[in-house]
Amino acid sequence: MIRKIIHIDEEKCNGCGLCARACHESAIGIIDGKAKLLREDYCDGLGDCLPACPTNAISFVEKEAAAYDEAAVLENKKKLEAHSQLQQWPVQIKLVPINAPYFDDADLLIAADCTAYAYANFHQDFIKGMITLIGCPKLDSVDYSEKLTEIIRQNNIKSVTIVRMEVPCCGGIQNAAINAMKASGKFLPWQVYTISTDGRILA
Numbered sequence: 527m528i529r530k531i532i533h534i535d536e537e538k539c540n541g542c543g544l545c546a547r548a549c550h551e552s553a554i555g556i557i558d559g560k561a562k563l564l565r566e567d568y569c570d571g572l573g574d575c576l577p578a579c580p581t582n583a584i585s586f587v588e589k590e591a592a593a594y595d596e597a598a599v600l601e602n603k604k605k606l607e608a609h610s611q612l613q614q615w616p617v618q619i620k621l622v623p624i625n626a627p628y629f630d631d632a633d634l635l636i637a638a639d640c641t642a643y644a645y646a647n648f649h650q651d652f653i654k655g656m657i658t659l660i661g662c663p664k665l666d667s668v669d670y671s672e673k674l675t676e677i678i679r680q681n682n683i684k685s686v687t688i689v690r691m692e693v694p695c696c697g698g699i700q701n702a703a704i705n706a707m708k709a710s711g712k713f714l715p716w717q718v719y720t721i722s723t724d725g726r727i728l729a
Contacts, residue, residue: 530571531591536560538583542717547651547727548578551599567595568602611654619661619670622677629681632657636674636703637689638696641721645689652689652719663698670699674706678714686716692728 534545534554541559546552553568554561554575561583563569571594576584614628619636635656642648642660659677661670677683688703690696700718707714720728 527591527593528588529591529593530586530588531566531569532563532571532573532575533585533587534561534563535583535585538581540581540583542580544578544580544727545575545584547719548575550574552602552650553599565592565598567592568599570594570596570599609649611649612658613653614657617658617660619659619673620666620668622659624673624676625680628657629677629683631682631684633685633687634659634678634683635687635689636660636699638662638691638699640691640696641689644691644723644725645721645727646725652687656687661699663702664695670702671705671709674702675709678706678710678712683712683714686714688716688718690718690720692720692722 532553539560541556541561543556543561545561546554546556551568551570553564553570555564556562569591571586573584573586576586614626616622633656635652635658637652637658637660639660639662641652645651659674663670678686686703686707688700690700704716707716718729722728
């Protein structure tokens with residue numbers, strides 16, 4: 527059938543993954559550093575991914591495509607959400623050791639602990655493929671910067687992703703992570719995601 531569906535310009539795509547997180551149908555994935563439409567019948571043609579893309583790599587086209595299959599989407603979501611993606615223990619910043627084998631070549635997720643409760647698909651969208659560290663500087667009454675600095679300095683960390691809530695007190699974990707990267711003397715790719723109190727990704 528001829529219908530409206532998304533098209534991804536791989537030359538413009540920077541692989542940030544924001545479109546995949548914005549797609550409620552899990553129709554988009556990151557493969558070899560580029561966003562890909564995984565299955566045409568997962569794409570509902572509504573385009574929630576378009577405004578999420580910072581490089582305008584996504585557009586609508588009308589083409590011969592499989593019909594949107596809501597039942598297949600729901601079944602796939604059950605599979606994706608059914609399993610924990612956690613790769614290590616402990617996860618609390620206060621408890622995690624500075625040196626551990628799982629830090630070798632790790633993509634590091636530093637998250638405010640409330641984010642996992644606010645954002646429903648946290649395991650699939652953030653924890654998957656990452657080594658996870660969580661904390662709350664307000665409740666712990668501690669600056670995590672020193673410990674995070676040593677983790678980054680003493681291990682082969684590949685990248686850092688910071689996930690925080692929109693509330694002001696969550697700025698503490700973001701600042702600690704950024705200060706740690708600076709103090710470590712390493713130049714790492716990093717990004718920050720902000721979660722709203724009603725469970726949306728704001729930035």
